[in-house]
Amino acid sequence: MHKYTQSELAKFTKLKLISLLAKEGIEASPSQKKSELVKLLVLANKANEPTKVNFASVSPIQKRRIFAVFIITLIISAGVFLYFMNDTFKQNVKFLAFNILGVGEHPN
Numbered sequence: 001m002h003k004y005t006q007s008e009l010a011k012f013t014k015l016k017l018i019s020l021l022a023k024e025g026i027e028a029s030p031s032q033k034k035s036e037l038v039k040l041l042v043l044a045n046k047a048n049e050p051t052k053v054n055f056a057s058v059s060p061i062q063k064r065r066i067f068a069v070f071i072i073t074l075i076i077s078a079g080v081f082l083y084f085m086n087d088t089f090k091q092n093v094k095f096l097a098f099n100i101l102g103v104g105e106h107p108n
Helices: 006-011 014-023 034-048 060-085 087-101
Strands: none
Touching: 006 034, 014 034, 060 087
16 A cells, blocks of 8 residues: 555545545445544554564573674684684694594594
């Protein structure tokens, strides 16, 4: 539906307002006052507007969880980056994996 302001709706005839209401699935009759029809259309416009999400209502626990996931992702990304870009770090990881877990070859 095209959004009309209340002043624009007041300029329409009763028949035009009734036809706009019929498009919205609202029954109206010519015996109703024009101001009532305008109010019905304004309410129909408000009802069809999408609701807005208030992000300020995120609880502190959710904020902590989001922050924790961000930090964990950052640490993992830094470790992967260092493993592939720094040979010393890669050798240290292989050394620890061999000595602690017994996995892989002994790095020389």
